[in-house]
Amino acid sequence: MGLHDITNINFFxxxxxxxxxxxSLVLIMITNNTDIELPSGASIDEITHVTSFILYANSAIAGFIxxxxxxxxxxxxxxPLTVKKVVTGKRIVVLTSIFVAYEMVFVGLLIGKTGPPYVGKSPYRALYLLCSYxxxxxxxxxxxxVSTVFLIIRLKQSLSWRKKTSTAPAGQATSNKEAKATRCVIFICxxxxxxxFPNLFVIIFASVYPTFSLWNxxxxxxxxxxxxxSFMSQAISVSTNVIVYYTSSSRYRQIFRSLFPCFKEEK
Incomplete structure (x- = not known):
């Protein structure tokens, strides 16, 4: 679909x-339910902990995007008239790259500073997860x-205003395209x-009870x-975004069907 559009860059x-x-979730589920030792003699649980660090960082990255x-x-x-001047594809790529690098620094600190072995509650781990996640x-x-509520409230108002001011067919097509993009973003949000929500509950609960952990x-x-x-809700979230893309974008459906002939509609 190309990366010329800012929304496409963010979706990509x-x-x-x-x-x-x-x-990461698949690897965590496999290692967490396997009781074997690594060739080095360490427990396979260490892979679970290292992968969970990557998962936490990636969750923060997904939230940022x-x-x-x-x-x-x-x-x-x-x-609408100034957004393309302020928000450019290059700036989005730079901001996302900087944030990814920031998270990778903390992944390195979590892996190198707190273990192995990754057993027990480490003050360094708590601090790093606080700052990175x-x-x-x-x-x-x-x-x-807040922005999702705002988008939902303003979507109908914006569509109504565009219909009144857009008299040409091209303007109407642009209006429909913007509305579909907004709906897609609302669903993703x-x-x-x-x-x-499960992670929010854990964070709040851990704030009230600092001793809350798997090792208590x-x-x-x-x-x-x-x-x-939390893992299941995140698995559902990352697995259903593609459904949102497919149902919200006709161009996405067209390209998806061209790549996977089994999904082509019968004439």
Whole structure:
């Protein structure tokens, strides 16, 4: 579909993030349910912990990209004439690259500074996860929630205004294209909000009870349940974004069917 459009760049970045999250979740589920030792003598649980660090970082990256998506759509409604000058593809790529590099630094610190072995609760791990995941994810959650409500409220108003001012067929086509893009972003944002709720509960619960962890015998069962629900909700989120793309974009459907002949419609 090309990377000339800002929305396509964000969707492409989010698709890569979804793929990394999906592979990480699969690896975590396999290693977490396998009781073997690595050739080095270490437990396979170490792979689970390292992969979870990558998953946390990638979740923050997905939240950051979704935030950019929602803010860009809001600017398209508030300032449609200046948004293309302020938000450019090059700036989006630079911002996303900087944020990915920021998260990778903390992944390196989590792997190198806190282990192995990754057993017990480390103060360094808590600090690194706070800076790389919890705080950033909460900020993104708030921004995405507010911008999604704003997009839903303004969508009908914007469509009504465009219909009144766009008398030419080309203007009407542009209006329909913008409306479809806005709806797609709204669905993506809503998926992020719903999938982040279990993580939000964990963050709030851990703030109230700092001793909350998998290694605390009083919270072990609850922690495992919350982690499982969080992983499942995230798995559903990263797996259903493609459905949103497919149902929201006719061009995406056309290219998807050309790549996968089994999905072509019978004439």
């Amino acid at each position: 970045s989010l698709a890569i993030s979804d793929l990394v999250s999906a592979l 979704t935030t950019i998506l929602s803010m860009e759509r809001c600017l398209c409604i508030v300032a 919890s705080v950033i994810s909460l900020i993104c959650f708030v921004i995405i929630s 809503m998926l992020f909000i719903l999938s982040f 015998p009083y919270f072990t069962r609850l922690a495992y349940i919350l982690c499982y629900v």
